[in-house]
Amino acid sequence: KAGVTQTPRYLIKTRGQQVTLSCSPISGHRSVSWYQQTPGQGLQFLFEYFSETQRNKGNFPGRFSGRQFSNSRSEMNVSTLELGDSALYLCASSPSPASGFNEQFFGPGTRLTVL
């Protein structure tokens, strides 16, 4: 089974631009979570999608948004980029949360640099 894939792997943008990152979960997984990793703040939860619905959101400004498609692929968008948005963005997928705990499987991340 293929793992979680994220595209692109590296991205360079300038302040004020917007960016869209993509995540394809493991086949059969319906839940996708996004995390931001920075040296200063560490790993922080952005949001989680299940069946095309955002179920939970972290403490990030409205410039950060996401969506999930019917095939469970997810995108996250950051508008009006700031220097502080430079980070590694990690996507994780897990099976249906119908019962019990479902392990999250992480992708390799997208490294975003804002100049």
Add this chain to the structure above:
Amino acid sequence: AQSVTQLDSQVPVFEEAPVELRCNYSSSVSVYLFWYVQYPNQGLQLLLKYLSGSTLVKGINGFEAEFNKSQTSFHLRKPSVHISDTAEYFCAVSEDDYKLSFGAGTTVTVRA
């Protein structure tokens, strides 16, 4: 809300020596506990997890961790490290199955 504290930011260790990475958490409810490893320029890989049951959990690559509810700790150990264990290690907790709260990470550097 839960929080995670990793007590050591850097742990240098010699090859074949034991290592222990300390993790304490706070939560008002029962949690699930995890240790992840991150190699340079890669995502996170799950080393082990505690969901319930035995407090001693064995994971991949010879790692194990012990859940101590009274001390709210989940320390990670390996009896003999290799150069390839050089990486960053993250302790994480979750009250559900879709949001992980991570510690700040511990960088382990294994020297020959």
